[in-house]
Amino acid sequence: MKLPAKYWIPGGAIAVFIATEVTLRLAFGLGTPVLSQADPQTGYRFKPNQKVFRFGKKVEYNQYSQRSEPITPQKPSGTLRILMTGDSVLNGGNPTDQSHTIAELFEAKLAASGQKAEILNASAGSWGIGNQLGYLRKFGTFNADAVILQIGTHDLTQPTSNSAGIGHHPAFPTQAPLLAVQDAWTRYLWPALAGKLGLNSSGADFSASPTSQDPDKQYRQNMQLLKEIVKLVRSKNIPVFVLFTPNRYDLIPKPSVPKYKSEFLRLLLSLQVPIIDSHKAWSTLPPTTVETYFRDEVHLSVAGNGAIALELFGELCVRRRLPACATDGRNLSPGSR
DSSP states (O other): OOOOGGGHHHHHHHHHHHHHHHHHHHHHOTTOOOOEEEETTTEEEEOSSEEEEETTEEEEEOTTSOSSOOOOSSOOTTOEEEEEEESHHHHOOTTSOGGGSHHHHHHHHHHHTTOOEEEEEEEOTTOOHHHHHHHHHHHOOTTOSEEEEEEEGGGGGOOOOOSTTTTTSTTSOSSOOSOHHHHHIIIIIHHHHHHHHTOOOOOSSSOOOOOOSOHHHHHHHHHHHHHHHHHHHHTTTOOEEEEEEOOGGGTSSSOOOOTTHHHHHHHHHHHTOOEEEHHHHHTTSOHHHHHTTBSSSSOBOHHHHHHHHHHHIIIIIISOSSGGGOOOSTTSOGGGO
């Protein structure tokens, strides 16, 4: 039976819409975003027990809202367990496959050295130092051999993020949209269009971190929060380290010392908290190399994540700053050095 001509246009439009919807879901993973939830202690966190694929990248969260595979509460015998907490730099977001996050690459290097390990990735976009403290208070330290706090230049003066945007900001949905087309429009297309038109909009995978009207005061408050973290972790006889990550403008076009960093280093020294300083390490590299470590002004590329994973392995294990993972590196394959 031949379809009357008056139905061609609406029929064709419906067919195109269905094809677009199916393509967005199957090819790009849209319509099934990573979901978030408000939390009185952490501000917010990703909902536990979810695994999605976005733009071909695997994103998985375990039962403790860590971007890691499911774990047992108690550390398995013979396993090195390190808990890392941090913001979107550590998390990686949707643009970063699970296997290419800092934590997973660090774990892979440990495995290549013959060390069975679990590197737990407790992080979320726009988390500040206060959010990390909230997570540790809520969930504890998981019988870890060490805790590593990822703190970036912007975190030194960033207020603790709250749950105000959860369920309202497109980057932090609490439930899946009805349609993949809706997901594409609200999270990616409209924010891009609004940006070109000079309109105020939000979207993408990480919202802008909250800023303080009084950075000096906020820095002092954050350092008090840091002291509380150190006290909490050490009360469990667990060593604590800081991984300091730079922003792109701290290094490009030429290296500069971020404001508050010198004061921050003095505090860590007084607290006897060892630091793995990526800003210092990358300041000696050619700008062309450093450029490859960033995918935007703050977030790292796979190459940047790999460079940090190598620094962590070198500082903590090869140089024996963490005796539990000490190694001479002789078991590493050439490609993992």
